[in-house]
Amino acid sequence: MVVPESTDAGDDAMTVTMMLAFVLLVLMVCIGGVKGFGAFISLWINFVVMIAMLVMINFGFNAVIVLLIGGVLLLLVTILSAGANDEITSITMGASFIVMVALIILMLPAEYLNLAQGFAEENSEELEGLSLSIGLNFVSIGLVAAVVATLGAIAEASIAVTAGTYELIEHNPKMTATEIFKTGSQLGYQIVGTAVNTVLFGFMADFLSLGVWYAKLDYALGDIINSKLFVSTMLSMIYAILGVILVLPVSLGLIVWQHRRRHEST
Numbered sequence: 001m002v003v004p005e006s007t008d009a010g011d012d013a014m015t016v017t018m019m020l021a022f023v024l025l026v027l028m029v030c031i032g033g034v035k036g037f038g039a040f041i042s043l044w045i046n047f048v049v050m051i052a053m054l055v056m057i058n059f060g061f062n063a064v065i066v067l068l069i070g071g072v073l074l075l076l077v078t079i080l081s082a083g084a085n086d087e088i089t090s091i092t093m094g095a096s097f098i099v100m101v102a103l104i105i106l107m108l109p110a111e112y113l114n115l116a117q118g119f120a121e122e123n124s125e126e127l128e129g130l131s132l133s134i135g136l137n138f139v140s141i142g143l144v145a146a147v148v149a150t151l152g153a154i155a156e157a158s159i160a161v162t163a164g165t166y167e168l169i170e171h172n173p174k175m176t177a178t179e180i181f182k183t184g185s186q187l188g189y190q191i192v193g194t195a196v197n198t199v200l201f202g203f204m205a206d207f208l209s210l211g212v213w214y215a216k217l218d219y220a221l222g223d224i225i226n227s228k229l230f231v232s233t234m235l236s237m238i239y240a241i242l243g244v245i246l247v248l249p250v251s252l253g254l255i256v257w258q259h260r261r262r263h264e265s266t
């Protein structure tokens with residue numbers, strides 16, 4: 001006799017999720033006020049955008065085009081939720097978009113060569129009895145997943161670098177372009193270093209359970225390195241770190257360009 005699975009676990013998980021979301025809302029409003037509430041709303045807007053991207057890819061739309069449109073929307077919502085002024089917002093948006101396009105150009109050949117797309121052997125038990133002929137290009141899906149995973153780190157690093165550099169310019173408006181780039185670089189090194197550590201810690205947290213699982217099954221080092229799950233996770237971390245590093249020179253370059261334009265117009 002087969003006993004039907006209980007839905008109590010799913011209901012409990014949903015209840016805990018809603019409770020934590022409410023706690024997050026209260027804390028963000030108490031600490032950030034109106035901006036905190038706006039940031040909370042932006043989380044759900046980004047969630048809706050990502051769901052819309054999944055639906056469009058499932059309906060057969062070109063994944064790269066969907067990624068470009070959805071990526072711009074995700075960056076726009078994330079950057080606007082920071083509540084910075086128009087100049088900082090425009091430079092941050094431009095820098096983030098440039099870095100996103102650069103990463104896409106880099107990832108396209110990398111995703112075709114790494115052969116880590118699709119389902120891994122470790123997923124075979126969950127997929128047993130299901131058809132894998134879903135009519136989707138897993139290389140494109142892997143590209144979309146890799147880029148979306150980097151957008152948050154890219155946007156936050158760009159906002160921090162741009163806002164910090166503009167604050168330095170406000171305190172010393174007579175700075176030359178060279179001084180702005182040099183001072184902004186010194187500030188950016190600290191910001192980028194913190195962002196890279198954040199990405200690294202996130203990777204380690206995601207890999208912890210997978211690493212324990214590999215150890216329990218006595219995986220050899222070569223099997224781990226060639227595992228799809230390990231390779232895809234490692235590549236996502238490398239892409240995010242590259243994006244964060246590229247944000248610094250691109251953001252400072254746009255700031256210096258905007259500074260020169262302002263002085264030429266006056």
